[in-house]
Amino acid sequence: MPTGATDPPAQPEPPGPPRAVAALQALVRLPTVSHRDPGLVDTAAFDAFHAELARRFPLLHARLETTRVGGHGLLFRWPGADDARPVVLMAHLDVVPVDEQAPWQHPPFGADLVDGAVWGRGTLDDKGPLVVVCEAVESLLENGFTPAQDVWLSFGSDEEVLGASAVAAVEELRRRGVRPWFVLDEGGAVASEALPGVAAPVAVVGVTEKGVTSLLLRAEGRGGHASTPARNGPTARLARAIARLDRTSMPARTPEPTLELFRRVAPHLPGPLRAVAANARRLGPLLTRALVAAGPETAAMTRTTLAVTTLTGSPALNVIASTATAGVNARLMVGDTVEDVVAAVRRAVADDSVAVEVLERGEASPVSPVDDPAFALLEATTREVFPDAVPAPYVMMAATDSRHFTAICDRVYRFAPLRMTKAQRAAIHSYDEHVRVDDLLDGVRWYRHLLEGLPG
Incomplete structure (x- = not known):
């Protein structure tokens, strides 16, 4: 027998990803795609999401009161x-469908952990x-923490199709007599x-959001x-209407949250x-013209x-065609109403022969206060976790479930505490959506700080 030979020491198993990362991977792999047609929804994927969420965050589910709302929506107290x-x-918890032809670097439901x-x-x-x-709540529960105030978690299941689960959550809170101090x-x-021109990251907190209204031209x-066409048929009249509408712009102005945004980033801008x-407030018209001239993204901040x-x-x-139609998506700036938009269209x-119908009506959300203890708490938490960032209010262009909560709360804010590059923001609802592990963990820290900082 050979002598002096020893087995190599057992190598320890490499550590797995942090719990929050593993949980995100498991949940991304479940294709919880929402559709306007309920018959197209894979309800099994949503059921599996609920089960996986409970498996990944057991204390949250064991110690918080859970209410199911609006199909697969969840409300925790x-x-x-x-x-x-x-x-x-x-x-x-829902997502938009995936364009199968888009050039994803990694499978859209693979949740691959690549390059951090x-x-x-x-x-x-x-x-x-x-x-x-969820990770922030779970880790605080592990430490025996009790928040200074009641905390509700409202997770919608059909946000991407402007669905009803958030409405059901609001109704449940209203039924219980809950009027939140703030909603995030x-x-x-x-x-x-x-x-x-702004090199520093800007931690933008939505204090309002544009309204979403759908119109139909018919x-x-x-x-x-x-073989026997007549002039000025439905398609020709509709095309003329679209061309006229394309040359039309609603009045431009810079709302108060945008003025405050620019006041806060001013120290980070080049000289002129x-x-x-x-001096954004005093030079508001000049700023408005500059934003309109800078391109469609900044112009959308004004109108x-x-x-x-x-x-x-x-x-x-x-x-x-005997009937030709065109759908028009209107994003309403604070200060404009649906009636204003219909009249402008x-x-x-x-052309009286082209009908204008309102299919879905959504006004702009009320503006939540910035000079307020609730906003100050969000700002202080952000400075603690992201000291290089400039916290600032802004008008959110897209729609969120939170717009429904303005019926029961005067302080509704919109902020995800994650660092996002311009490329990452462009990937939302597109391809190559991804989040860096370090940024995800910073998000957990942010929510822990927020919950620990709630005033008694």
Whole structure:
């Protein structure tokens, strides 16, 4: 027998990813895609999501009261030392469909951990933010922590289709007599390359959001065989209406949250722009013109936007359409109403034979206060975790479930405490969506600080 030979020492198993990362991977792998047609929804994926969430965060489910709302929506109550100023933390568990032709570097539901990031649909919108909330609560429960105030977790299941689960959550809270001190949902982020000339990341907190209204332009006629066309048919009249609408802009102005945003970033701007931004309120019209001239993204910060999105016409190439329609997506700026938009569209179209119908009506949300203890708490928490960032309010362009909570709360804010590059923000609802592990863990720290800092 050989002598002096020994077996090599056993190598320890390499450590797995942090718990929050593993949880996010497991949840991203569940394709919780929402659809406007309920018949297309994979309810098994949502059931599996609930089960996986309970497996990953057992104390949260064991110690918090759980209520299911609006199909697969979830509402948790974490009793605090007091219930005078309850807080609602929000997220949603549904995602948008995946374009199978898009050039994803990694499978959209694979949740691959590559180059220090988790890749996949929902990592930023909105399973990543959901996980950091849950991980913060779970870790605080492990430490025996009790929040100073009641904390509610409201997780919607159909946010991406403007669904009803958030409405059901609001109704449940109203039924219980809960009027939150503040509500915090997704929205802003710790955004790098947020504004031209600003090198520092800007931690933008949405204090309002644009309203979402859907309109339909409809032109009708006799239709018929394509071999005998008549002038000025439905498609021609609709095309003329679209061209007129494309040349139309709603009045531009800079709302108060945007003025405050520029005042706060002014020290980080180069010289000429710094003076304009620092005096944004006094030079509001000049700032508005500059934003409009800078391109469509900044112009959208100043006005209600109108976008033609869908078209329908003839069912066949050899048939003249008897009805032609165009869908118009309007994003309402604070200060404009649905009636203002409809009137502007009718003036632009200038054709009584083209009907303008309101399919979905959504006004801009009320503006939540900035000079307020609740906003100050968000700001102080952000400075603690992201000391290089500039906290600032802004008008959110997209829609969130939080708009429903303005019915029971005067302080509704929209902020996901995750660093996001410009490329990451562009990947939301697109391809190559991903979140860096370090940024996810910073998000957990942010929520822990927030919950520990709730005033008694």
